[in-house]
Amino acid sequence: MLSADPIWALGAMSGTSLDGVDAAMLRTDGERIFAFGDSAYRAYSEAEQTTLREALGKWPGEDVAAAEAVTHAAHLEVLQGFRDAELIGFHGQTLAHEPQGRGTYQIGDGAALAEALGVPVIWDFRTADVQLGGEGAPLAPYFHFACAKYIQADAPLGILNLGGVGNLTWIDPSYDRPNDEGALLAFDTGPANAPINDLMMARRGERCDRDGALARLGTVEPGALELFLEESYFRRMPPKSLDRDAFADMITLVNELSDFDAAATLTGMSAAAVLQAMEHCPKPPSRLLITGGGRHNPVMMDMMRAALDCPVDPIEAVGLDGDMLEAQAFAHLAVRVRRGLPTSGPSTTGVRAGVSGGTFSDPQAQGAA
Numbered sequence: 001m002l003s004a005d006p007i008w009a010l011g012a013m014s015g016t017s018l019d020g021v022d023a024a025m026l027r028t029d030g031e032r033i034f035a036f037g038d039s040a041y042r043a044y045s046e047a048e049q050t051t052l053r054e055a056l057g058k059w060p061g062e063d064v065a066a067a068e069a070v071t072h073a074a075h076l077e078v079l080q081g082f083r084d085a086e087l088i089g090f091h092g093q094t095l096a097h098e099p100q101g102r103g104t105y106q107i108g109d110g111a112a113l114a115e116a117l118g119v120p121v122i123w124d125f126r127t128a129d130v131q132l133g134g135e136g137a138p139l140a141p142y143f144h145f146a147c148a149k150y151i152q153a154d155a156p157l158g159i160l161n162l163g164g165v166g167n168l169t170w171i172d173p174s175y176d177r178p179n180d181e182g183a184l185l186a187f188d189t190g191p192a193n194a195p196i197n198d199l200m201m202a203r204r205g206e207r208c209d210r211d212g213a214l215a216r217l218g219t220v221e222p223g224a225l226e227l228f229l230e231e232s233y234f235r236r237m238p239p240k241s242l243d244r245d246a247f248a249d250m251i252t253l254v255n256e257l258s259d260f261d262a263a264a265t266l267t268g269m270s271a272a273a274v275l276q277a278m279e280h281c282p283k284p285p286s287r288l289l290i291t292g293g294g295r296h297n298p299v300m301m302d303m304m305r306a307a308l309d310c311p312v313d314p315i316e317a318v319g320l321d322g323d324m325l326e327a328q329a330f331a332h333l334a335v336r337v338r339r340g341l342p343t344s345g346p347s348t349t350g351v352r353a354g355v356s357g358g359t360f361s362d363p364q365a366q367g368a369a
Contacts, residue, residue, distance in 0.1 A: 002087075002338035006034045010085035010119075011331030012075055014093045016164030016244035017193050017293055018052050019207065020044045022327040023078045025085065030335035031177075033150045039324045042078035044070070049207075057245060058095050059105055067093065071108045076116055088113070089334030089358075090123040091326075097137065097243040103127070104136040111361040122334035124359040129344045134351030135241035138167040141186035141348045142336065143329035145171055145178035151318045155286035158278075159315065161326065162294020164194035164244045166273060169348075170281045179345045179354050185282060186348040187238030190273025191247040192294050196266045199251060209263050212299030218264030224253040228269045234276045239350035270294070271303035278308065289315040291322040334358070 006029040014021045021044075025037025044052065048070045055067035071093045079088065092108030110123025126136035144159045153173040160168050166189035175183035193208065200206045200214070209215055228250060233240070250269060254262035278284070287310050294300050295314040305312045315322040333343045342354030349355075 002335065004029055004339065006032075007086040007335065008037060008084050009087045009089060009331035009335050010079065010082050011089040011327040011329065011334065012079060013091050013326040013330055014071065014074070015326065016094060017197060018044060018049050018164070019293070021074050021078050022324055023082065024321075024324040024327040024331060025082060026328045026331040028146070028332050028335050030332065030339045030341050031146065033146050033332070036321070036328065038082065039321065039327065040078050040081055041323070042074055044074065048074065052093065055095050055107070059102055064095065064107055067095070068107050068109070072112065075108065075113060079113070079117055085119055087334050087338060088117065088119050088121045089125075089330035089332075090121050091125060091330050092123060094244070097241065099130045099135045099137075099241060104130050110359060114361040114363045118363050120360065120362045122337045122358040122360055125330070125333060125337075125343065125357050128357035129349050129351050129355045132351050132355055134344060134349035134355065135239055136349060137241040138169070138186050138188065138348065139333060139344060140167070140326055140329040141169040141184050142178040142343055143325075143332040144169040145173075145184060146332060147320060147325075148173040151320070156283050158281065158285035158288045160189070160274060160288055160290050162192040162270070162290060162292040162300070163326075164192060164197070165242050166190055166192035166270060166277075166294070168274070168277050170285060172283075179342050181347070182282070184347045185238060185280070187240045187277070187280070188242040189277035190233065190242065190270065191250060192270045192292070193297075194244050195247060195250045196263060196270070199254070199262055199266055202251070203259050203262075208293070209267070209297065212267065212297040214260055214263040215267040215297075215299040218258065218260030218262070220268035221254065221257055221261055221265045224257075224265050225268055225272060227253055229272060229276065234273070238280050239346075239348055241349070264299070267297065267300050268303060271300055271307060274304055275307045285310055287311040287313060289313055289318060289320075291315045291320075291325045295322055
């Protein structure tokens with residue numbers, strides 16, 4: 001068990017948008033943030049991205065060796081550029097997520113990384129939560145709570161991550177701990193960047209609609225938007241979570257549209273999903289802080305600002321780094337695991353009681369074995 005003193009932890013995240021690996025240092029005791037350290041980003045090449053895409057939706061027992069190799073090499077390359085990390089939080093790459101079915105599956109061998117780097121690694125964060133009846137996602141909310149304390153928020157607020165999937169954390173910073181009843185509510189809002197990225201790749205061979213340039217020239221198709229909002233997911237009470245491709249048929253709703261209108265419509269769907277999510281918040285948030293790649297899409301940001309009754313700002317507005325927040329989250333969660341503190345609970349994943357999920361791999365112990 002780790003002492004309660006703050007340490008420098010290194011977190012790594014490779015999300016469902018499949019753009020690359022984020023890595024960031026954080027000084028934390030697993031409860032408070034003491035300092036933010038260096039960060040780095042390692043983009044996936046087009047060939048690597050293709051390999052990972054081909055593995056999406058696969059489960060243990062299926063051939064994912066090539067994707068495993070890409071995941072390991074990319075993480076090793078970026079993580080070995082850091083010094084002074086006392087602990088690493090390694091998320092791995094999610095290939096499939098079906099919490100009420102086959103479970104959740106992240107590839108990446110934390111034990112191999114620990115041995116290669118000579119630093120203890122916490123990994124496989126989601127499995128324990130799912131095995132105990134939780135959704136296994138989202139996992140960043142306990143860190144979001146620490147961020148709200150760090151910026152000295154004095155009213156309920158929302159932190160919305162717009163990656164491949166959107167996920168919202170509603171926070172009441174008047175509580176002392178993230179696992180206090182009423183302190184948090186977290187859930188996936190719906191698709192965010194994944195359908196737009198898939199459309200761009202399929203139609204134009206591009207990774208994303210950079211700066212919303214294509215969507216800006218199009219018009220949202222109201223019929224397609226209405227069909228999208230009929231999806232039963234939006235009526236489910238949170239906590240709830242999604243697989244990256246849970247809304248893959250969104251693409252079929254825009255098949256007959258021009259590239260411009262298709263991009264605008266998919267962007268409008270992602271924004272509309274956020275509006276639906278707001279109805280589940282215990283109280284209206286005083287503001288919504290946006291993290292993840294979606295905050296770089298001005299069309300999506302403008303759509304949310306037009307629809308919501310609270311200020312919508314990139315999280316940089318409060319001095320945090322929206323590109324590295326998820327990597328920092330897994331540094332924070334790694335310390336929580338080593339201290340035996342919960343990383344998820346009833347209000348974030350729906351698990352019946354607080355869970356401290358994660359596997360600990362110590363290279364010194366492995367060497368002794």
